[in-house]
Amino acid sequence: MAKTYQNPNIIKRLRADYFSNRTDTTLTLIFGACAAWALWNLISWGLLNAVWSAEDRDLCAHGSGGACWAVIDARWRLIMFGLYPYEEQWRSGIACVVMVLIVGLSCVPWFWNAKRISALWLTGFGIFYVLMRGGYFGLTPVFEQNWGGLSLTLFIFATVSLIGMPMAIVFALLRRSELPWISNTMGVIIDTIRSLPLLSIMFTFAIVLPFVLPSWMIGDKLYRVIFGYALFFACYQAEILRGGMQALPAGQEEAAKALGMSYWHRIGYIVLPQAFRNALPPTINQFVITFKETSLVVIIGFFEILASGNAAFGNSEWNFAHVEVYAFVALIYFVFVFALSRYGAYLERRMAVAER
Amino acid sequence: MTPQNHAVRIAEMDKYYGTFHALKNINLEIAKGEKIVICGPSGSGKSTLIRCINKLEDYHAGSINVLGTELDDNLDNIDEIRRETGMVFQHFNLFPHMTILENCTLAPMLVRKQSQIEAEQTALEFLTKVKIPEQADKYPGQLSGGQQQRVAIARALCMQPEIMLFDEPTSALDPEMISEVLDVMVSLADEGMTMVCVTHEMGFARQVADRVVFMADGEIVEEAAPDAFFDAPQQARTQAFLSQILGH
Ligand SMILES: Nc1ncnc2c1ncn2[C@@H]1O[C@H](COP(=O)(O)OP(=O)(O)O)[C@@H](O)[C@H]1O
Ligand SMILES: [Mg+2]
Numbered sequence: 151m152a153k154t155y156q157n158p159n160i161i162k163r164l165r166a167d168y169f170s171n172r173t174d175t176t177l178t179l180i181f182g183a184c185a186a187w188a189l190w191n192l193i194s195w196g197l198l199n200a201v202w203s204a205e206d207r208d209l210c211a212h213g214s215g216g217a218c219w220a221v222i223d224a225r226w227r228l229i230m231f232g233l234y235p236y237e238e239q240w241r242s243g244i245a246c247v248v249m250v251l252i253v254g255l256s257c258v259p260w261f262w263n264a265k266r267i268s269a270l271w272l273t274g275f276g277i278f279y280v281l282m283r284g285g286y287f288g289l290t291p292v293f294e295q296n297w298g299g300l301s302l303t304l305f306i307f308a309t310v311s312l313i314g315m316p317m318a319i320v321f322a323l324l325r326r327s328e329l330p331w332i333s334n335t336m337g338v339i340i341d342t343i344r345s346l347p348l349l350s351i352m353f354t355f356a357i358v359l360p361f362v363l364p365s366w367m368i369g370d371k372l373y374r375v376i377f378g379y380a381l382f383f384a385c386y387q388a389e390i391l392r393g394g395m396q397a398l399p400a401g402q403e404e405a406a407k408a409l410g411m412s413y414w415h416r417i418g419y420i421v422l423p424q425a426f427r428n429a430l431p432p433t434i435n436q437f438v439i440t441f442k443e444t445s446l447v448v449i450i451g452f453f454e455i456l457a458s459g460n461a462a463f464g465n466s467e468w469n470f471a472h473v474e475v476y477a478f479v480a481l482i483y484f485v486f487v488f489a490l491s492r493y494g495a496y497l498e499r500r501m502a503v504a505e506r
Numbered sequence: 507m508t509p510q511n512h513a514v515r516i517a518e519m520d521k522y523y524g525t526f527h528a529l530k531n532i533n534l535e536i537a538k539g540e541k542i543v544i545c546g547p548s549g550s551g552k553s554t555l556i557r558c559i560n561k562l563e564d565y566h567a568g569s570i571n572v573l574g575t576e577l578d579d580n581l582d583n584i585d586e587i588r589r590e591t592g593m594v595f596q597h598f599n600l601f602p603h604m605t606i607l608e609n610c611t612l613a614p615m616l617v618r619k620q621s622q623i624e625a626e627q628t629a630l631e632f633l634t635k636v637k638i639p640e641q642a643d644k645y646p647g648q649l650s651g652g653q654q655q656r657v658a659i660a661r662a663l664c665m666q667p668e669i670m671l672f673d674e675p676t677s678a679l680d681p682e683m684i685s686e687v688l689d690v691m692v693s694l695a696d697e698g699m700t701m702v703c704v705t706h707e708m709g710f711a712r713q714v715a716d717r718v719v720f721m722a723d724g725e726i727v728e729e730a731a732p733d734a735f736f737d738a739p740q741q742a743r744t745q746a747f748l749s750q751i752l753g754h
């Protein structure tokens with residue numbers, strides 16, 4: 151007996167999923183009502199009763215019953231650019247766009263070969279650095295100490311990824327070396343660093359390291375912190391990659407050996423591409439965490455976006471509006487992290503097609 | 507250099523896995539153009555033996571010489587020998603993240619430094635020879651086992667090796683796909699390729715082999731031309747094995 155399956159229409163489906171019996175119906179009604187109430191409150195607070203313009207500060211100070219987006223209108227440049235000199239903030243703005251652009255472009259498969267990706271990052275970082283730091287082309291110098299806000303967050307994230315990822319690959323390869331003294335040493339290093347809190351690593355690199363390094367190696371505090379963070383990133387990512395490599399059947403490397411491929415060719419063309427595929431979900435996860443934890447640099451005195459946000463309401467003029475500032479900063483984090491997760495999902499689909 | 511008339515010469519070779527003596531005093535000489543079939547019970551060391559020929563496994567005593575190159579710890583020698591020997595595995599081991607064509611062109615481009623155009627031309631030639639040129643742009647996961655194994659053969663041939671090593675190339679295949687792979691191997695043999703095949707396909711051994719080598723417990727127990735081997739085996743262990751797999 152042949153039956154053809156028909157897609158049920160939406161009413162039928164709703165009824166089946168949410169109103170199939172008395173309990174279901176009751177639950178649906180209760181939770182539906184709660185959700186609707188919460189949504190309505192959010193809209194009326196965030197949109198209908200909100201105060202939008204900085205000139206209306208007094209209005210929200212005396213309580214309009216809605217969100218005081220006026221604080222964002224008044225202080226957005228502080229949130230986005232931190233302590234960067236006011237007249238030069240356009241540079242920081244363009245630098246942000248450049249950084250987003252290179253991160254975005256490196257997600258495009260066309261850039262996925264050594265030449266293109268390195269050209270992209272070198273140019274991108276060059277432009278970013280010249281814009282932010284100045285000192286060339288008649289731009290007034292602005293020292294790293296005064297960088298801040300979103301461009302600092304993006305800069306830290308991108309640099310940590312850029313330095314950390316190659317380091318992670320090297321660590322993972324050393325970790326699986328056939329010589330026990332190499333793999334064991336690497337194992338101890340990785341486990342040690344992973345068992346330390348990121349905060350203490352940043353602190354060590356920022357404050358303690360200058361006492362032990364020769365002066366020419368010290369560099370700016372920002373770069374020391376970034377290096378420490380990259381090391382931390384690399385140790386986690388190395389373990390993730392090692393997991394991805396272990397999932398490879400031994401036959402893959404053997405086939406490559408039998409074809410006469412050298413160690414580096416085997417690693418570059420057979421092992422790593424497949425290890426990254428296997429390890430894609432935890433790798434994206436690692437990037438998300440890294441992005442969010444950039445906010446820890448505040449402890450050694452850098453005003454990344456969350457710290458700039460704190461400064462934005464940290465005076466008597468706007469001190470009642472912290473919820474709105476946090477909501478705004480959260481939105482910015484959300485945009486970046488959500489884009490990252492969606493990109494991860496896209497990659498997984500793309501690879502699923504290749505390996506079907 | 508003196509011309510070599512042997513393709514592989516293994517002399518007094520021993521191999522251990524830890525304390526386990528996996529290969530015991532192996533002596534085997536394979537002439538150029540010769541086809542050898544190696545058979546024997548599971549665990550007798552067949553895979554270990556042919557994997558020693560291209561140094562996928564280390565050996566611990568004796569010597570192996572392939573095409574005049576001594577297989578020792580010298581990495582250049584190992585590379586040299588691997589370039590000249592192709593290998594086909596039981597489980598195909600195609601690279602799942604590359605298309606069939608990329609599987610076939612990768613090593614010639616990296617190792618033989620061929621241009622992409624040149625490598626692709628050769629690849630299509632060999633894919634035609636194994637009768638699947640139309641699958642060139644698919645991924646291994648989209649092919650049947652028999653097709654994958656034929657690609658694996660083509661991939662090895664693209665390096666234009668002097669010697670082909672086969673380790674049970676049909677054991678992982680569904681029965682109806684075995685003959686398509688054997689056909690390719692037979693035509694390869696007809697063209698004069700030097701072949702070392704670990705297989706239990708006795709029909710293939712009779713038709714193609716110049717010599718059958720029987721192994722048990724890490725030793726070469728008996729070697730003979732196929733007719734003599736199948737019809738008048740000398741050793742008790744050979745007789746027992748043959749009666750088992752031939753079912754009488
Ligand atoms: N990597 C290994 N480590 C330890 N023992 C092994 C390893 N590979 C094979 N052996 C042992 O060596 C013997 C020969 O194995 P193998 O050459 O695979 O046999 P065959 O291919 O004839 O079935 C077996 O007893 C097997 O258990
Ligand atoms: Mg075997």
